[in-house]
Amino acid sequence: MLFVVDASSSVSLAEQIAVQVRSGVVSGDLKPGERLPPARDLAKSLRVNMHTVLRAYAELRNDEVIEMRQGRGAFVRKDAGAGLIHVTELAAQLMHEARKLGLTQSDIVRLIQRGGIR
Template sequence: MLIRIDSDSPAAIFDQVAASVRSDIVAGRLSAGDRLPPAREVAAALDINVHTVLRAYQQLRDEGLLDLRRGRGAVVSASAAPLADLAGDIHRLVARAAALGVSPTTLASIVKETTP
């Protein structure tokens, strides 16, 4: 697992960390039961504050993608498994939207509004 951040990006660093982990789940590089590196290790490797990594992990927990347990750390939850199954559908939707000239921001808004 390789967490990527872009210091020139306008996105908050914790959002970038969360997006990187989410991307690894969707791509199947992380699956249910896999442990993420401790927040301190990630923070040291990326030269960022440990609380930034913890905030990203908490965001993913709130989304149902991680389980955070004292002593066990961050573990990909079983409810994350369907994301990898959706990867092909997501890629086709994004490609179709791009072909129709729909921006990623508009597509994300439509998906959010369509959520039951």
């Protein structure tokens, strides 16, 4: 799958990588059981520190999207798709309801950020 990181973004590099893995799972680019590139290789490819990739993988593991197998690398969990697809459906529903109320995209982002802080 394609990874793109932007150093000028306000989102951390690790978060950018994690978001793209999640998107890959939802879109089907990453299939359950598929192996992610080794952290060292991906870090070299993206010209970022290996710990940045490891931080992204750790976050994905905590969110139960991937599993780390000792000495074998990171793999997409067999049950990763269902939860993420549910969140995607919720997001689509949120967008639909928000548009009905006349909220703009930045209003929705602000609401989500406020929810996240709480």
